[in-house]
Amino acid sequence: MDFTFSQEQQMLLETTRRFIAKDYTFETRNRIRKDTPHAHSREVWQGLADLGLLSLNVPEADGGLGGGAIDTMLVMSAMGEGLVIEPFLSSAVLATRTLALLGSASQREAMLPALAMGELIAVLAHDEASTRFDRTAIETVATATGGGYKINGRKSVIAHAPIADVLFVSARVGDAQGPLGIFAVPRNATGLHQTSFHTFDGASAAELVFDNVSLSADALLGEKANDVSAQLETVLDTGLAAVCAEAVGALDRLLAATVEYTRTRKQFGTPIARFQALQHRMAEMVLYIEQARSMSYLAAVRLSESDPALRSASLSAAKVIVGQACRFVGQQAVQLHGGMGVTDELDVSHYFKRLMAIELQFGSTDQHLESYATTLE
DSSP, X not given: OOOOOOHHHHHHHHHHHHHHHHHOOHHHHHHHHHHSTTSOOHXXXXXXXXXXXXXXXXXXGGTSOOOOHHHHHHHHHHHHHXXXXXXXXXXIIIIHHHHHHHOOHHHHHHHHHHHHXXXXXXXXXXXXXXXXXXXXXXXXXXXXXXXEEEEEEEEEEEETGGGOSEEEEEEEESSTTSOEEEEEEETTOTTXXXXXXXXXXXXXXXXXXXXXXXXXXXXXXXXXXXXXXXXXXXXXXXXXXXXXXXXXXXXXXXXHHHHHHHHHOEETTEEGGGOHHHHHHHHHHHHHHHHHHHHHHHHHHHTTOSOHHHHHHHHHHHHHHHHHHHHHHHHHHHHHHGGGGGOTTSHHHHHHHHHHHHHHTTSOHHHHHHHHHHHTO
């Protein structure tokens, strides 16, 4: 299969890389991470909007670029290279895709342009304590009232929730056995309680508690209550493929940093890159990365697969290979850098942390290995 990117796709990748190199250096990232309450820069976010990156997943009919999975893969790869912790995945991919798939015409008209222009940040609030191994294990309930709904429940470790203007909350409609629906909940809704914190990879997240949060009827995405499980699976699979691409970008940069370090670090009067044992380690790192790259391509391509079972199996296989690469390459890079590999001042430690987070995101390596194994039975 030919994986040559088109001229437009190559330009998209290079444009993203140039912006990150200029406006999101490691020093800039550290400053944002330490000096802002939730590791977020409105200036950087607006810069991404000005480049059109926030409109990448907005359909053309709604005024966006209507980019596909390959375009998202390329941008996420560049984000991984630059260790970007802005809510691009949360808002410009997951939430935007959710609204594009499920929103009514009036909802899309009201929110998609604002998302594309960087005026609105939305976050998909789906994960709960019980969804770690089952995406459908949702216990949050939206009960119909006279003119709308009341939501009760909890959401766990919702990335970028502290900076979201609106939360797209998954909930069972009616009762605990009801169909799944998605509700647009404003950040300042009465009864919504947030406990924000920083994740170990530097981003912001929050625990959310919904205590009789009152919503109007039009808060439900779509014209009426329908089971949206299939569309939600598509959204989450899109996120899974996106983090696979992000991982490849981070792996590439981590390998380059490791090779450069071993060329300059001397032991017994010679660069350690000349030691055959270390050369073997770095060669094995390359093999892991190239396998991960191939599987990230597969994940992006399989997003358009009409057979949900085949798509799920392919994405699980990709997450396994990428997760194994995250762990092996990350650990080798830290070990080859020695003690300085875990210091906060060196970017290697931050790449390692992000790769470990990706290895667990959208399901762990072990979980996806088990899921893939069931398809072979």
